[in-house]
Structures are given as structure tokens and as C-alpha cells.
Amino acid sequence: MNLTYYRNFCTVVEAGSLTKAAELLHVAQPAVSRQMQVLETEFGVRLLVVGRGQHQMRLTDAGWIFYKRAKQMCQMEEETYRDMSDAAHGLNGVLKISIAPSRSRLFVSRYAKPFSLRYPRITYSIRESYHMQLLDDVLRGISEIGIANAPIPENFNFDILFSRPEHYYLVGRKDNPWVNLKKPFENWGILKDVPLSCSRGHWELLKKTCLEENVNPYPFAVVGTRFAAVEYAAEGLSLALVPMEDDEILSPGLLRCPVEDPRIQIQKTIIKLKGYELSMVMKKFLDVYEEQVEKMHLGNRL
Secondary structure (H helix, E strand, O other), rough: OOOOHHHHHHEEEEEEOOOHHHHOOOOHHHHHHHHHHHHHHHOOOOOEEEEEOOEEEEOHHHHHHHHHHHHHHHHHHHHHHHHHHHHHOOOOOOEEEOOOHHHHHHHHHHHHHHHHHHOOOOEEEEEEEOHHHHHHHHHHHOEEEEEOEEEEEEEEOOOEEEEEEHHHHHHHOOOOOOOOOOOOOHHHHOOOOOOOEHHOOOOHHHHHHHHHOOOOOEEEEOOOOOOHHHHHOOOOEEEEEEEOOOOOOOOOEEEEEEEHHHEEEEEEEEEOOOOOOOHHHHHHHHHHHHHHHHHHHHHOOO
């Protein structure tokens, strides 16, 4: 089967209609329709259900399976051409990564910078995506990997490449009126009636843990990113309860206290689509990523 048919099928799915796909492909709409019919005949199953006027379309269950396979095959072809070019001319290409917005700043300094120094011809296509969008980016092949800081659902669609624990911290101003952040976190009772700010992806876990300790939390600000949550704390409006790297530096005037409770330990996770063969440039990036993580661990032990 000609891979052009597979690519055009993916375009139809992503465009949402045969008409729009034909415009994107610069071919007549009847030609696109015939290609879809050829695929259905080849596999002996209905892939698309097209509504009235060709503008309403949905995938059948078989169509969804075929879309994922077709996407993988087209990506594999692209990566093969790229890998052959890299072998002939040196490593180049584009790193396609979806990352939680709160991770972007550290990603640049810790991973992108050393990788670019080693491979200066590499470029980046970074999508700052919230959790569910990040998973969808990887599922649809928009990004090769996703770097998440919220729990990954038990889903056969993803392979977990790396996972390491990360701790929550209570963050606030030195002069906050609620909790002495210079002292160790004793129990959840100290948060009774304390205005809290946290990111939306973590609120349910924190709420569940508080209620297990008979503490009804006060959600002053449930926001999109942990940086926003910390900003509320920096203005003296709340205490932020957020996951952080152990060596992250806070703004002047802020203190943090680690919350030692295994119930709220989360994993910083890197995922890819199950069965997808990563490009050579992504494999090299993950090698550098592992090196940098190991350096951080060594630095923390010294």
C-alpha cells in the first residue's frame, strides 16, 4: 500500500472533513474520497463515517486504530529519512516535545542548553501543554515525548521512559501570618484555615490527603501552573503547596518547607507513544537528559 494513502488518511482525520483535507492536500475532494474507499476495501472494514455534505465525519473504532498505526508508519518513514541524513551529514533535526508549562524554565537551563552545546544544529519545537493536552499531543504524534508533572493514567497508549520522585513544598513569605516555614512540617493540622494556592492538576490529590487527616483545606487559588500558585504566595495572599525540584531557587523573601508525606509524592515522568520508535535526535537528547539528572544526583550527595 502506498504510504501517500496513509498520510492522506491522517490529514483527513486531523482536518476533520474530506473537503478541508482536499484543500490542505491541493487535490480534488473526489480523489481524497476515492483514496479513503481504497483503504476501506483493502482492509475490509469501515474506517470513516461521513455525514451530510462531507463536513461531518467521525472515526469508527477500526478507523481510530488505523489512524494510530498510519501515524506511526508515516513518522517512521520521516525519521528514517532524517536518520539517513544524520548519518551522512551529522546530527540535525527537530526535537518535538510537549512539556508542562511549569517545567519550561528549568528545561532550557538544565537540558536544552547542554544538549545544544553538544549538537548545535538541532532545533526545538516545544509545546507548553497542560496535562490532558500534553497526553493528547503525544497520542496524536504532535510531539515525540511529553514531560509531565502530574500522574499518568494507567493507559496502554504510553510507554514511560523515565520517572523519578518529586516532593511537595509549602512556600510562602517569611512574614506570612499562618505557618513558620523555618520549622519542619509537623502535620496537616497546621493548614487549618490557611489560604492555599496550588496548580489545578494537583489539587484533588492534596484535597484528598487533607480530608484523610480531617482537615478541610481552604483553596484560595487553584490555578494553571505552580508558578502562578507561588506568585499568590509571594504577594502574601496564600501559602503555595507545590511540587518543586530540591535545588530550585526561590525569589527573595520566600521560604519553603518540605512536606514529608508519601501519599503526595509524585513522579516527574517522560512518556512516548507505545510502540513508537524515537528519532535518533530524540534518543541523543534523552542520553543527555540522563547525564544531567545523574549530575544533579551526584551534586546533591556531595
